[in-house]
Amino acid sequence: MYACPLCNGFISKKEKCPSCHHEMHNQGRVIDYMDDYIAYLDYDGTKLIDGVLDSTDQHTCLHLFRCSECEKDIHVQIQEILL
Known part of the structure; x- marks a missing residue:
């Protein structure tokens, strides 16, 4: 997992x-x-929506980072780890 x-x-x-x-x-x-209902989907199912499963590495989690100074948003892929 x-x-x-x-x-x-x-x-x-x-x-x-x-x-x-x-x-x-x-x-x-x-x-x-x-x-609003995204929390009811399983974790892997949500990856189909944000496009992570289309990438070459399926074990990433896409995070939103926001600057409180200028309010710029960026997306950062975080490498998942095997538990």
Whole structure:
């Protein structure tokens, strides 16, 4: 079984804003912002929606990072780990 280390609190990740260079903050999985009922889908099923299963590496989790200074958003793929 694979799990996202960022979602599960095993790691923390810092990103610098490409626009203003301030620290960006993790807002969670991108897929969680797409629909009110997304939480009712299984984890692997949501990867079909955000396109992760179309990539060459299926064991990634797409996260949204936001800059509190300039409000820029970026998507960051996090490598899942085998538990």
